[in-house]
Amino acid sequence: MKVPKAGVIAAVIGLSLTASACGGDDDQGTLAVGIKFDQPGVGMREPDGTFTGFDVDVATYVAKELGYSKDRIVFKEVLSNDRELLIEYNEVEIVAASYSINDKRKAKVDFAGPYFLAHQDLMVRADDPTLTKAEDLNNPAKRLCSVTGSTSAENVRKNLAPKASLLELGGYSECVVALKDGLVDAMTTDNSILAGYTARKGNEGKFRLIGLRLSNENYGIGMKKGNTELQVKINNALRKMVEDGTWEAAVKKNFGPDYKYETAPAITAGS
Template structure:
């Protein structure tokens, strides 16, 4: 048997190590982030697979601070009704999806943030004149999304006699509003402004301008994952301090004429 020279052995060893290193890089898992796919201005999957919106920009910024470039991010669609389940079963690492922080949700998941303040409002057809205050909703039919806080707020506080149609997504509510199946859509003003500003919708709808609630958006993480929550909070603070938050607001809401409140302070107890 011919014994290879030491130099040849070393060369082979280096090649093996290099190959294994390349394989490790290619097999590095992607960061999976839950977002909405049907909310223009916040989280939208456009034709061709491109993602846009304020939440998308925030998610990418946070991911970069965690060490992930855009090509290492995988966006996964979440619905209002399944965000907690997606986190609990590790389907996503975190959720950036107009996710209002409240006590019921905090019992199931933890939140970084808040990073945005929205207000529950109404969107109706531009010709609508019969909705001027919350009490007017008692004789109206509204649409919201299953699992959102908006429908519950109407039922329990604002207009207990209102008819409420809960659908799977806000796009479905918009179609129903166009068809005069209902009188208004109720959810956060940031979401409604995005739909009102979409091409094809401009001039057809209007927002009531009623601040029916304060909605603090947070980034949802799995319950007990304090390390990830702390890192995301640090990224959010940096995002505000370096001016990125303001740039994201202008890029995504400027055309709609929607002006949100200033960035809220990040709370360690979210």
């Protein structure tokens, strides 16, 4: 399911041709922010065209601190495997899209944060009692879904279930459909994303999280390398968001009362 690099670059070039129509870089006075469009509770484009989710709330708060009101933010969709490209090609100025900080990504972009700590988990169908731990998937007969370019997919290959049949799709919503239809036995990504899907209207009672902590995912805000001034400003905004209580309120609003979140991580990027 991997997209050829040339195809990705062509898509990025195509986006640049329409940037002015959606408030892109040619439209002075706006801030282009990359988010996910298909992650309930994290980053979601609703049917009415509005945007919801924790990353959306964080990006909106940061934008305000940078001097941009809500009507001057332009949200653009990013996929897990094209976030660095969109930053490099100036399609977005910052990315807040369940963007885990790691050394491979830091070689291409700079980060502010982290602003949230998630853990990789497994989501299965609620009526399937056979999967209770990661090792239950380590069988060629078991099919696991993840998203191309995600750190979860890499962890699956190396550590989680090397014998499982891994299906990589372009978006998390596609994995949810595959799980619901019985095409895969489980789906893996961050527990924050999975919690959003289990709580999504229409999904109540259909899925369950196993409750694992297979990795530590520190979400950061990505930007072009070398923009130290912007990095410092965003870090200051994130600290203020935690201190004034907005961060905790956003967590509870987006992930629900049953989500067991951890306190905001210490900001280390750029320090």
